[in-house]
Amino acid sequence: MQIAIFTPLPPIQSALADFAEGLIRGLATLPDVTALDIFVSGDYAPEASFISDKITIRPHTNFPARQADYDATVYSLGDNGRFHGYMLDYVHRFPGIVILNDTTLHRCILAATVGQNNPQAYVDELLYAYRDDAAHIAQQISAGLGNEVLLRFPLIERILDSSQSVIVQNHFAESQVLAIRPSSHTNVIPYPYFLPSELNNADPAKLRDQQRTAFGFAPDSFVVGSFGIFVPNKHLRACLAAFKEVTRHTPQTHYFLGGFAADSYDLTGEIKQMGLEGQVHMSGWQPPATFVQQMFALDVGIHLRHPHIGGTPYTPIRLMGLGIATLTSDIEPLQDLPQGSCLKIAPDDYAEAMLTELLHQLAVDTSFRELVAENGRSFIQQHHHLDNIARQYVRFFQTL
Known part of the structure; x- marks a missing residue:
């Protein structure tokens, strides 16, 4: 097969x-x-460290002249218009297989239309999907009710109609797609677990020691971490509050934040307000290999997220695959991860108290922590191994 991928x-x-x-x-x-x-x-200039004889990176403008060459055309779509908006026109002109990483694309389409001084294209999209409700939706967006509207009106209707088939990463996302378009040809293929190529032959124990030394953590420190782009719906304040409680009973504790806060989120201010400046460390964005390498320093990873937009958060897959005891939100997109492979916390009024209790237990009970870590690593190896996931993709392409 010759495959074209937009991503x-x-x-x-x-x-x-x-x-x-x-x-x-x-x-x-x-x-x-x-x-x-x-x-x-x-x-931008893509990094080329993974390029092989089979792989060629091309500007998207080259695709129309070459589109007849491919056995499968794949569009990996997410809700960030800056990264995915360039694909939207191609999805409709050259129907292919859509990897639907989020089950709302409203924000992406808004950025690719209104954000590019083409408000009529946005109105046309609303009219296609929601007809009589289109004007009311536009008014709500203008009135500043964006987040609520984006969740209620996903704006994926025309994309589903244009697609040969749709790949999602969890069964909840599949149910959302089929609720909108029952006749959609869908398949659930989980995210793959893999290490950046620079870390393929790494010794985990050695990397753990190296990272802890680099960060100034004592070998017997208890290290908690969260990774990614930090926004309010990742509930870092609750994570930090639970961590602060643990520090009262457990010496040598650290919270490592591998990533950075969104511009609108004053995470640094929250850390100062809670008096945790000396125990919370934020790295800023790092290249993929460094980003993953930093995870080796952790005893426990936390990735809370709610509300969500249907897609499977990728960070818990990475943390669990590395054999790190992982705490997550008990949300629909993570229902495919069994309780015990990670520790799930319901997003309710008791979430912070539950997080505090579990984090304390993981800090003091090494056997419990190791059990959760091994359960997670084993589950990811069985269900998310890169080789198996790649074969699932190709088998699915061959059915079309």
Whole structure:
């Protein structure tokens, strides 16, 4: 097969760029795949560390002249218009397979239309999807009710109608797609677990010691971490409050934040307000290999997220695959992860108290922590291994 893939790639600051690099690497190892052409937006220089004889990176403007060459055309779509908006026109002109990483694309379409001084295109999209409600939706957006509207009106209708088929990463997302378009040809293929190529032969114990030394953590420190782009719906304040309680009973504790806060979120101010400046460390955005390498320093990873937009958060997959005891929100997109492979916390009034209790237990009970970590690592190896996921993709492409 010759495959065309539209996707962001590193150094784009997105988990979906990291996911794409791993998937492309996995597909390139399969004998059924003879060529992979990756079509990018053209406003950045993709990192080329994973390029092989089968893989070529091309500007998206080259695709129309080449589209007849491919056995499958794949669009990896997410709700960030800056990274994915360039694909939207192609999805409709050249129908293919959509990887629907989020089950609302309203924000992406808004950025690609109104954000590009083309409000009529946004109105046309609303009219296609919601007809009589279109004017009311536009008024709500103008009135500042954006987040509520984006969740209620996902604006994926025309994309589903234009797609040959849709791949999602969890069964909840599949149910959302089928509720909107019952006749959609869908398949659930989980995110793959993989390490950046620079870490393929790394010794985990050695990396753990190296990272802890680099950060100034004592070997017997209890280290908690969260990774990604930090926004309010990741509930870092609750995580920090639970961590602060643990520090009262457990010496040598640290909270590592691998990433950075969104511009509108004063996370640094929250850390200062809570008196945790000396125990909370934020790295800023790092290249994929460094980003993952930092995770080796952790005893416990926390990734809370609610409300959500249907997609599977990628960070818990990475943390669990590394054998790190992981705490997550008990949300629909993570229902495919069994309780015990990670520790799930219901997003209700008791969430902070539950988080505090679990974090304290993980700090004082090494056997419990190791059990959760091993359960998670085993589950990810069984259900998210890159080679198996790549084969699932190719088998699905061959059915179309």
